[in-house]
Structure formats: C-alpha cells, structure tokens
Amino acid sequence: MKYAYDKGFKKSAVNIPFCSLICKLTHKPLEKMLEKVKIPKEVIVNHILIKGYREEQISIKEIVPENPGDSAILVLHGGGFGYKTAPSQLLHACHYASKLQCRAYLPDYHLLPEYPFPAAYEDAMATYQYIVTHASELAINPEKIVVLGDSAGGTLAANVCNMAEKKGLPIPYCQVLIYPATDNAMTSESMKQFPDTPMWNAKNNKKMWNMYLKNATDEEISVAVPMKNPLPETLPPTYIETAEFDCLHDEAIAYVKHIQGIAKRIEVNETKGTVHGYDTVLKHPITLENIEKRINFMEKCLDN
Numbered sequence: 001m002k003y004a005y006d007k008g009f010k011k012s013a014v015n016i017p018f019c020s021l022i023c024k025l026t027h028k029p030l031e032k033m034l035e036k037v038k039i040p041k042e043v044i045v046n047h048i049l050i051k052g053y054r055e056e057q058i059s060i061k062e063i064v065p066e067n068p069g070d071s072a073i074l075v076l077h078g079g080g081f082g083y084k085t086a087p088s089q090l091l092h093a094c095h096y097a098s099k100l101q102c103r104a105y106l107p108d109y110h111l112l113p114e115y116p117f118p119a120a121y122e123d124a125m126a127t128y129q130y131i132v133t134h135a136s137e138l139a140i141n142p143e144k145i146v147v148l149g150d151s152a153g154g155t156l157a158a159n160v161c162n163m164a165e166k167k168g169l170p171i172p173y174c175q176v177l178i179y180p181a182t183d184n185a186m187t188s189e190s191m192k193q194f195p196d197t198p199m200w201n202a203k204n205n206k207k208m209w210n211m212y213l214k215n216a217t218d219e220e221i222s223v224a225v226p227m228k229n230p231l232p233e234t235l236p237p238t239y240i241e242t243a244e245f246d247c248l249h250d251e252a253i254a255y256v257k258h259i260q261g262i263a264k265r266i267e268v269n270e271t272k273g274t275v276h277g278y279d280t281v282l283k284h285p286i287t288l289e290n291i292e293k294r295i296n297f298m299e300k301c302l303d304n
Helices: 020-035 087-100 119-133 152-163 189-193 202-212 218-224 249-259 285-303
Strands: 043-051 057-065 072-076 103-107 145-150 174-178 238-242 266-270
Touching (some): 020 087, 043 087, 072 119, 072 152, 087 103, 103 119, 119 152, 145 285, 152 174, 152 218, 174 285, 189 249, 238 249, 238 285, 249 266, 266 285
Parallel strands (some): 072 145, 145 174, 174 238, 238 266
C-alpha cells in the first residue's frame, strides 16, 4: 500500500521485516556504524560499565558538553527491543546534551532475541538508578533527570517514570516519549490502518511484542506495558510526539488520555507527513523543526 508521507523521507523509509534472525544480523553492523560516527566537537563521549539485568555488565555512553550544568538526560534508544543504537540516535543524544548543556546517558541495554522482558526494562531501571545514586560524583542533581526515549525506547522511558517510585527512586523531572509503543493489545485504529508502513508497522509490532513478552506472566506484562503499568499519584511534565503514518500513532494519543490528570502537564506534538523513525533523516526540515520542539520542552522544564 502507498502512503502520502513527505517524499524527503523516501530513502530512509525502508520496509524491513522484524524477526530474530534480522535482529541478530544487524548487531555487529550497527556497532561498526556507531564506531564510525563523527562525534560533534561540542561534546565528548565517555564509557561507563555498570551491572544490569542478572548482574550482567552493560555499557553506558556518557555524553558531556563543554560546560555541563547539573541536569542530565537518560536517553533510551528505540529499535523494537532488538536493534542496537543507530548513528542518528547517538547524534540526537549529542545534540540534546550540547543544546541543553547537560550530561546525557545512553545505555547499551540487552536485546532480543536472546534477551526478552525483563532484560531491557531492568537495564533501563539500573541505568536510571546508577545516575541517581552516583549523582554526586557525576556532578548532577538527582532530582533534575529527564528521561527520553523513541519507539521501544519510549516504552522503557514510560516504564521508568511509572515504576521509579516503586523502586524507591525519585520520579524523573520530565519525560519525552517519541512515537512510543505503549500497548501490546494493538486494538487501535492506526494499527488496522497501517499494516505495512515503512520503517515500522502493525505486522512488525505484533512480532516485537510476541518476542519481548515471550513466556511473560500477567504480572510481568503489567510492568512491561506502559498502558498496564500501575501509575504513581503524580507523573512529571510529559511530551509525547507522534508520526502521522505510524501504526503506533493512536496508542500514543490513548496514552495521553491515560495519564491525563496524573502528569503535571502534557504537550502533544502530532507531526505531519512523517513515518515512524522519520528523524533518522537528520537534515530534513521536519526533523529539525521537531527536534527543536523536543529541546524547547526540556529546556522549559529544566528552567523551572
């Protein structure tokens, strides 16, 4: 089926089937691509090792601008819980750190198919806990941590905000959810409308949840799926961004309604002419405009 998304995204709007084999085959190439990324001169990248899921080691990229303030961003990359950080996601994190003059932390969490839930979730929580408990040595304020994620990373970001209090951790200062996957029920109209959209679609989404929630109990699913998370009394200011031609569009809007009255405030940005992962096209005017909106939201929150 053809979709009327902006033609500037055509080269990146590929349709790759989501399966165990493809996830495995992309791991090493993505690692090599990431090693070749030219890091902007405004930041430096350090590497921190911590213990995550089952005490297994994970690596965190710490992105530090020239004159960092005392706030920080936990950046959780998307990729269906099965793909490693893409070059565009690393460059976005560098841009956030530079523009907001704060440290950014990008964990290399465990991936499908070898690591279904709760591996990625526990790695995300372990990273957030590390930033909070090591705030003094990292020179940050543990109460000024932004959590940001795109796609499956948006799932994890929402999980961190919803479940932090239960872990005895402060709720993040604000959250930024970019075309997040929020519900494994997959009953929304956009799920029916977009079965074969490029970059991501309902067929891939179903495979992702089946792989990620393999053998998960109902109790575990209530932790894994944002729409089923037990919510705290209060959630921080929340930014939710959608893509127009994206099977996840409607469940992101449903999530807005789900947290309405619990989040201190909610800003919704429904981008137009876009597909899931559109912001991999770094210099497209639509990408630049919406990256600026994300930064403006975080900046306003951190200035309060």
